[in-house]
Amino acid sequence: MYGMIHRAVRQMVFDELGEDAWLALEHKLGIGPTELLTGMVYDDALTIAIISEASARLNLSVDVCLFEFGRYWIKYAERGSLASIMNFTGQDLASFIENLDRLHLAVGAAMPGAVLPSFTTVSKTPGRLMVEYRSDRTGLEPFVLGLFDGLITRFGATGDVKIADRKANVIVFELQYQDGS
Numbered sequence: 001m002y003g004m005i006h007r008a009v010r011q012m013v014f015d016e017l018g019e020d021a022w023l024a025l026e027h028k029l030g031i032g033p034t035e036l037l038t039g040m041v042y043d044d045a046l047t048i049a050i051i052s053e054a055s056a057r058l059n060l061s062v063d064v065c066l067f068e069f070g071r072y073w074i075k076y077a078e079r080g081s082l083a084s085i086m087n088f089t090g091q092d093l094a095s096f097i098e099n100l101d102r103l104h105l106a107v108g109a110a111m112p113g114a115v116l117p118s119f120t121t122v123s124k125t126p127g128r129l130m131v132e133y134r135s136d137r138t139g140l141e142p143f144v145l146g147l148f149d150g151l152i153t154r155f156g157a158t159g160d161v162k163i164a165d166r167k168a169n170v171i172v173f174e175l176q177y178q179d180g181s
C-alpha cells in the first residue's frame with residue numbers, strides 16, 4: 001500500500017504510545033523513513049507487518065487493531081491536507097458513502113499503482129444503509145467496519161455496522177444509525 005497509509009499507522013502508534021514505541025517497531029521490522037514515503041507504493045506484506053507489530057504493541061488482536069485503525073483513519077483524514085477531500089465528499093453519511101468511489105478515483109488519479117476499493121449502496125432507508133464492498137485484497141473487513149463506524153461518528157450519529165452477507169468477491173455491510181440531532 002501507499003506510504004500514506006503507513007504514516008497514518010505511525011501517527012496512531014505515536015498518539016497512543018509515544019515516539020519510542022514507534023521507533024522500537026521500526027527497529028524490530030528493520031524499517032525507517034524510507035518505508036514511510038507518502039507517494040511510494042510498498043508491498044502489502046509490509047503494510048500487514050506494520051499493522052501486526054502495531055497491534056502487538058497496542059495489546060490488540062490484528063482484527064481489533066484494523067478496526068481501530070479504520071476509525072482512526074477517518075479522524076486522521078479530517079486533519080491537514082486531506083480535510084478538503086473529506087469535506088467535498090458529502091455532507092451526510094449516505095451521500096458521503098455514495099461518493100466514496102469518486103473520492104478514491106480522484107485520489108487514485110494521482111497515485112499510480114494504488115489498488116482502490118469500490119463501494120456501492122444497494123439499499124437506503126431512513127437510518128439503514130446496505131453497502132457492497134469490493135476489493136482485490138482480502139482480510140480488510142475489520143478495517144472497513146472501523147471506517148464505517150468512524151463515519152457514523154463523523155456525522156454526529158450513533159449506531160453500528162455489521163457484515164450482512166458475503167458473496168464471491170463482494171462483502172455486504174449493514175449500517176444502522178440514528179442521527180444525533
Ligand code: HEM
Pocket residue numbers: 001002004005077082083085086100103104107111113114115116117134135136137140143144147148
Ligand atoms: C481523504 C480521504 C481518503 C484518502 C486520501 C484515501 C486514500 C486511499 C489510499 C491511498 C488507499 C491505498 C491504496 C493502495 O495503496 O493500494 C486506500 C485504501 C482504502 N480506502 Fe481510502 N482514502 C480515503 C478515505 C477513505 C474512506 C472515508 C473510506 C471509507 C470506507 C476508505 C476506504 C478504503 C479501503 C477499505 C481501502 C483498502 C483498499 C482495499 O480494500 O483494497 N477510504 N484509500
